[in-house]
Amino acid sequence: MDFKIALIRGDGIGPEVVGEAVKVLDAVGERFGHTFTYTDVLLGGCATDAVGKSYPDGTAEKCKACDAVLLGAVGGPKWGSDRPAEERPETALLAIRRDLGLYANLRPAALRPAMADACPLKKETAEQGIDLLMVRELTGGIYFGQREKYQTEDRGMECADRMAYSEMEIERIGRRAFELARLRRKKVSSVDKANVLETSRLWRSVMHRLAEEYPDVAYEDVLVDNCAMQLVRAPGQFDVVVTENMFGDILSDEASMVTGSIGLLPSASIGDSAPGLYEPIHGSAPDIAGQDKANPIATILSVAMMMRYSFHLEAEASAIEAAVDGVLADGWRTADIAEAGVTPIGTKQMGDLICQKLRA
Numbered sequence: 001m002d003f004k005i006a007l008i009r010g011d012g013i014g015p016e017v018v019g020e021a022v023k024v025l026d027a028v029g030e031r032f033g034h035t036f037t038y039t040d041v042l043l044g045g046c047a048t049d050a051v052g053k054s055y056p057d058g059t060a061e062k063c064k065a066c067d068a069v070l071l072g073a074v075g076g077p078k079w080g081s082d083r084p085a086e087e088r089p090e091t092a093l094l095a096i097r098r099d100l101g102l103y104a105n106l107r108p109a110a111l112r113p114a115m116a117d118a119c120p121l122k123k124e125t126a127e128q129g130i131d132l133l134m135v136r137e138l139t140g141g142i143y144f145g146q147r148e149k150y151q152t153e154d155r156g157m158e159c160a161d162r163m164a165y166s167e168m169e170i171e172r173i174g175r176r177a178f179e180l181a182r183l184r185r186k187k188v189s190s191v192d193k194a195n196v197l198e199t200s201r202l203w204r205s206v207m208h209r210l211a212e213e214y215p216d217v218a219y220e221d222v223l224v225d226n227c228a229m230q231l232v233r234a235p236g237q238f239d240v241v242v243t244e245n246m247f248g249d250i251l252s253d254e255a256s257m258v259t260g261s262i263g264l265l266p267s268a269s270i271g272d273s274a275p276g277l278y279e280p281i282h283g284s285a286p287d288i289a290g291q292d293k294a295n296p297i298a299t300i301l302s303v304a305m306m307m308r309y310s311f312h313l314e315a316e317a318s319a320i321e322a323a324v325d326g327v328l329a330d331g332w333r334t335a336d337i338a339e340a341g342v343t344p345i346g347t348k349q350m351g352d353l354i355c356q357k358l359r360a
């Protein structure tokens with residue numbers, strides 16, 4: 001089959017990790033008889049440098065002309081918060097998510113078989129296994145609310161960020177979570193701050209209504225601060241964790257470290273229509289950019305999610321995951337996951353080894 005993929009390489013390590021993911025796509029194409037054709041789409045700090053704004057006109061249309069989007073990462077100190085909003089990479093990232101209607105961000109955090117030793121938790125905790133799916137609401141909440149900045153008479157500058165959620169927004173992400181739980185271990189943990197926030201009280205009431213529609217799925221409410229603690233104490237208790245935008249952003253970075261490294265965790269952002277967008281959960285890692293040090297596995301596993309969720313190619317998705325697990329089982333490690341005494345390999349070698357496994 002033929003598939004068109006938009007590539008948003010982005011900034012920092014983005015182009016490096018996307019480069020390795022493209023090699024993997026080509027290897028999958030060879031092995032399974034598919035043709036992937038690529039359209040480069042400029043977005044982020046690199047777009048600001050090239051055309052003066054981080055989200056050039058026509059970006060969403062270019063993506064919509066493709067079957068799926070692969071994104072590396074955007075951002076960096078060069079395009080910091082002193083820049084006007086239209087020049088900041090993060091503005092573009094939020095805009096593309098909004099314009100493609102990508103309200104559901106699936107962030108699986110699993111302790112891969114060969115990575116048990118990389119789990120920083122107690123041995124007994126790691127032995128219980130970690131395999132959770134964070135379902136993060138992606139186009140609402142505080143990241144999309146009105147921003148205010150004004151001078152007060154007696155307290156200096158004051159800023160406000162509005163957090164709003166509608167029943168519709170909560171219901172559609174909640175439904176996704178329950179449907180996904182039915183395909184897994186049939187448990188949903190809904191994370192909120194209903195003891196304080198009005199948005200969370202609405203969130204909780206909608207989730208309770210949905211829980212009645214899915215009696216076969218176990219349901220619990222978890223306050224976000226407790227969830228942060230439970231992720232370190234006993235992450236094996238979680239199956240599907242559904243939460244709002246900012247809580248999911250923060251908790252998924254935390255979950256990544258529990259399973260080894262942020263360099264390992266992929267994500268899929270999907271809406272009600274194509275294309276889906278696939279990206280690692282990490283950012284542009286300016287501290288290691290351009291040094292062949294970035295772990296490309298998060299982006300490569302995002303390609304596996306693309307196969308599964310956008311193209312319904314389960315064998316191809318599983319083959320990528322098996323190749324990653326095979327390379328890790330052989331003991332190869334990039335710097336972020338190398339234990340003391342292990343010589344790390346670079347971004348490109350990790351990509352090459354995964355392609356070799358795929359072709360074997």
Ligand SMILES: NC(=O)C1=CN([C@@H]2O[C@H](COP(=O)(O)OP(=O)(O)OC[C@H]3O[C@@H](n4cnc5c(N)ncnc54)[C@H](O)[C@@H]3O)[C@@H](O)[C@H]2O)C=CC1
Nearest residue numbers: 073074075076262263282283284285286287288294295336
């Ligand atoms: N989706 C996106 O494009 C995202 C963009 N960002 C942006 O990225 C920039 C940097 O943000 P940070 O807070 O530093 O977060 P970050 O995720 O880029 O980096 C945090 C730490 O993790 C390490 N790291 C990240 N990815 C790695 C990989 N693949 N392999 C090995 N180590 C890795 C970095 O070296 C750094 O020490 C900011 O401008 C931020 O806004 C942040 C998160 C997501």
Ligand SMILES: CC(C)CC(=O)C(=O)O
Nearest residue numbers: 090093094143249281282
């Ligand atoms: C601009 C931020 C919301 C990006 C981020 O940290 C993420 O999506 O994980």
Ligand SMILES: [Mg+2]
Nearest residue numbers: 249250253281
């Ligand atoms: Mg984040």
